[in-house]
Amino acid sequence: MSMFCYQCQEAAKGTGCSIKGVCGKTNDVANLQDLLMFVLKGISIYTKAARENKIGYDENINKFVFDGLFATITNANFDKDVFVERVKKGLEIRNDLRSKLEQAGVKFNGSELHESATWEGTPDTFETKATTVGILATENEDVRSLRELIIYGVKGLAAYTEHAYNLNHENKDLYKFMQDALVATTDDSLTADDLVALTLETGKYGVDVMALLDKANTTAYGNPEITKVNIGVRNNPGILISGHDLRDMEDLLKQTEGTGVDVYTHSEMLPAHYYPAFKKYEHFVGNYGNSWWKQKEEFESFNGPILFTTNCLVPPAKDAKYKDKVYTTGAAGFNGFPHIADREKGRQKDFSQIIEHAKKCTSPTEIETGEIVGGFAHNQVMQLADKVVDAVKSGAIKKFFVMAGCDGRMKDRDYYSEFADKLPQDTVILTAGCAKYRYNKLELGDIGGIPRVLDAGQCNDSYSLAVIALKLKEVFELNDINDLPIAYNIAWYEQKAVIVLLALLYLGVKNIHLGPTLPAFLSPNVANVLVETFGIVGITNVEDDIKMFMN
Numbered sequence: 216m217s218m219f220c221y222q223c224q225e226a227a228k229g230t231g232c233s234i235k236g237v238c239g240k241t242n243d244v245a246n247l248q249d250l251l252m253f254v255l256k257g258i259s260i261y262t263k264a265a266r267e268n269k270i271g272y273d274e275n276i277n278k279f280v281f282d283g284l285f286a287t288i289t290n291a292n293f294d295k296d297v298f299v300e301r302v303k304k305g306l307e308i309r310n311d312l313r314s315k316l317e318q319a320g321v322k323f324n325g326s327e328l329h330e331s332a333t334w335e336g337t338p339d340t341f342e343t344k345a346t347t348v349g350i351l352a353t354e355n356e357d358v359r360s361l362r363e364l365i366i367y368g369v370k371g372l373a374a375y376t377e378h379a380y381n382l383n384h385e386n387k388d389l390y391k392f393m394q395d396a397l398v399a400t401t402d403d404s405l406t407a408d409d410l411v412a413l414t415l416e417t418g419k420y421g422v423d424v425m426a427l428l429d430k431a432n433t434t435a436y437g438n439p440e441i442t443k444v445n446i447g448v449r450n451n452p453g454i455l456i457s458g459h460d461l462r463d464m465e466d467l468l469k470q471t472e473g474t475g476v477d478v479y480t481h482s483e484m485l486p487a488h489y490y491p492a493f494k495k496y497e498h499f500v501g502n503y504g505n506s507w508w509k510q511k512e513e514f515e516s517f518n519g520p521i522l523f524t525t526n527c528l529v530p531p532a533k534d535a536k537y538k539d540k541v542y543t544t545g546a547a548g549f550n551g552f553p554h555i556a557d558r559e560k561g562r563q564k565d566f567s568q569i570i571e572h573a574k575k576c577t578s579p580t581e582i583e584t585g586e587i588v589g590g591f592a593h594n595q596v597m598q599l600a601d602k603v604v605d606a607v608k609s610g611a612i613k614k615f616f617v618m619a620g621c622d623g624r625m626k627d628r629d630y631y632s633e634f635a636d637k638l639p640q641d642t643v644i645l646t647a648g649c650a651k652y653r654y655n656k657l658e659l660g661d662i663g664g665i666p667r668v669l670d671a672g673q674c675n676d677s678y679s680l681a682v683i684a685l686k687l688k689e690v691f692e693l694n695d696i697n698d699l700p701i702a703y704n705i706a707w708y709e710q711k712a713v714i715v716l717l718a719l720l721y722l723g724v725k726n727i728h729l730g731p732t733l734p735a736f737l738s739p740n741v742a743n744v745l746v747e748t749f750g751i752v753g754i755t756n757v758e759d760d761i762k763m764f765m766n
Contacts, residue, residue: 218242219351222367223289224623224708226735231350238290239530246345247298248287252366253348254305255283256401257331259394261312266391270319276308277390278380284373284393285546289709290507290527294548302341329401360738361410362400364713367736368417369396371714374459374525375424375675377546381462384431392420411744418721421714425678429592432461437491438594439672444488445501447584449477452576454569455503455517457481457510458524459673460545461490466563467522468496476573479503479517481510482527483649486672489590502587503579506652508624511535516580520572522555523547526709527649540576542569587655589670591645593682602665604690607700611662613641614765615701617684619677619715620650621708627731628653631706633757635659635668639765643667645683648674648715650706677715681722696723702764703727704754707734720749730754 221231223238235241240248258280265272283301286292309332317323325333336344353359376389399405399413433439454476456467464480464487471478477500480487485502487493504513507527514521514537523543530549531538544555544564558564596603606612616638622628635644635654644654644667651670659667671679688696707716707729719727726749733742733753745751754760 218245219349220245221350221735222363222370222710224621224732224734225625229732230735240293241295243342244293244295244298246342246349247295247302249349250341250345251283251298251301251305252287253331253334253345254302254309255280256329256397257334258305258309258312259397260329260332260401261309261316262394263398264316264321264323265312268316268319268321270316270321272312272315276312277387277394279305279308280394280397281373281376281380281390282546284370285377285525286548288370288374288526288546288711290529291525291546292543292548293528293530294550294554296550297548299338299341302336303338306336331401356738357407357740358410360736360741361407361414363736364734364741365396365410365414365417366400367710367713368414368421368717369393369714370710371712372417372420372424374546374711375428375714378460378462378675379424379428379431381460382431382435384427384434386423386427389420389424389427392416414717415721417714418717418719421718422678422681422721424714425675425681425718428675429678432490433594436461436465436493439486439489439590439592440491441588441595442489442494442590443586443588444485445586446503447501448479448503448579448581449500450578451475451477451498452573453477453479453500453503453517453519453579454573455479455481455514455519455521455579456484456524457507457521457528458526458545458547459483459675460524461487463522463524463544463564464493466558467566468493468499469563470566471498471570471573472496474570474574476570479579481513481521482507482652483673484524485587486589486670486676489592489672504582506622506649508622513582514541516582518579519576520569522566522569523552540572588666588668589655589672591666591669591679592671592676593679593686596669596671596679596683597686599665600686600690602663604687606663606665607691611641612643612665613639613700615643615645615699616764617645617680617701617703617705618650618654619645619647619671619674619680620706620712621674622649622652622706623708623731625731628706630731630754630757631704632657634704634760637757637761639761640667643669645669645671645680645701647671647676647680648712653706674711674715677718681719684724685722697725704760704764705729706731724749726750726752728752728754728760
């Protein structure tokens with residue numbers, strides 16, 4: 216076994232990737248990511264000690280931790296050199312912090328410290344060490360399962376934390392929790408019950424971070440509005456921007472204005488069109504293509520350069536014609552792709568290189584025409600509340616289906632397109648994340664002017680779906696959110712979906728159906744706890760599932 220990773224839904228054979236990641240991650244990169252996680256745990260041991268002893272430390276350490284967590288998310292960064300440098304920098308940070316604490320009088324018993332706080336390595340030993348500190352280093356299957364569930368939730372927390380940070384919004388309790396949670400995964404004295412409690416606490420901070428990011432996005436760009444988004448093209452050269460980071464979107468739009476270069480969104484960046492602040496840019500043309508996993512063919516036909524601001528990046532084939540046109544920034548990275556450096560404080564990122572590249576390219580090849588509608592975040596839906604409530608009371612709307620989460624490339628994902636298509640006409644789909652690409656171009660109609668697919672936005676905008684549910688609970692004067700006519704049929708792929716799931720569990724939502732398969736990182740005993748406590752189950756087939764939901 217040259218590696219082991221089971222953090223995403225595509226884990227090989229439903230158990231884990233042991234030779235090369237299905238995502239395209241090579242074994243050396245996978246192992247170095249494990250080593251980075253190990254070093255981040257060591258840093259967190261000392262930041263926790265600093266807080267307990269009321270000793271201040273460089274705030275940039277917090278950013279180093281959540282940046283590192285984000286970089287290890289599925290399909291974000293495949294660049295081996297990046298992880299070597301992060302491990303080197305992490306060891307330097309860890310050792311400097313320990314020295315500072317010792318100088319302040321804090322004493323450490325080396326024999327009692329977790330190895331992540333004491334191991335000293337050099338680049339020539341990194342790869343060997345990395346094979347010993349990964350997931351399987353925890354021998355007890357159930358403890359391992361709970362630790363990884365917490366870690367994957369924390370990775371999702373880190374992603375949303377970084378987006379909020381980029382818009383100058385922080386909640387330092389999030390930094391404390393992420394680091395304390397990492398430390399907890401090194402503590403062999405914690406019982407399974409302790410770890411289950413920490414899992415739910417992770418969900419609590421999931422709600423907090425999504426609320427923070429919602430505030431950051433709406434403060435900067437306004438509340439999303441119902442918007443028709445063009446899916447055709449113009450005759451100008453273009454830049455295709457993918458990922459999730461709206462601050463990168465803002466910088467790119469400002470710098471391309473007046474250059475003759477159009478900007479198109481791809482995959483999870485589609486919801487940028489819903490924000491009022493971006494609508495003033497005439498060269499912000501529309502959305503090109505579909506979900507992340509179709510990027511190989513769609514990037515070929517786009518003809519211009521592509522900018523990845525975050526995941527989900529798919530390694531290109533060796534003969535891919537577009538691979539000399541891909542740029543990365545932020546947490547994203549791939550060996551050989553130009554990487555655009557982080558912005559200096561108070562300044563924009565410098566996108567001049569990709570803009571000059573775009574000017575030399577032909578315009579995109581049109582692959583479809585028409586429009587898709589979105590912008591149904593909580594503020595917009597609340598403006599329609601009376602209409603929605605009346606439709607429920609009259610029976611025009613029988614049930615809402617939350618179909619948020621992720622899309623993926625496997626054939627079993629067709630289930631979600633078929634499910635949406637076959638739902639009764641008196642039902643409405645609430646969605647967020649790239650899962651929407653399975654049905655947002657279907658002709659599903661409306662109910663009294665209310666579209667049958669209400670797209671709230673990116674995966675983090677699942678917060679909007681929770682706010683909508685809580686508001687409906689209040690309007691209908693219910694005591695339990697589970698008494699609402701809302702069913703949850705959620706698709707998952709990677710770690711941001713994990714934090715969304717944990718957030719819903721923290722809010723008390725039960726009977727969530729999760730697919731297309733249950734996570735490989737859930738041991739049978741841990742899966743049973745989730746089933747018995749929260750009613751989490753998988754999916755079966757479209758006909759039987761619809762019948763079950765409607766009954």
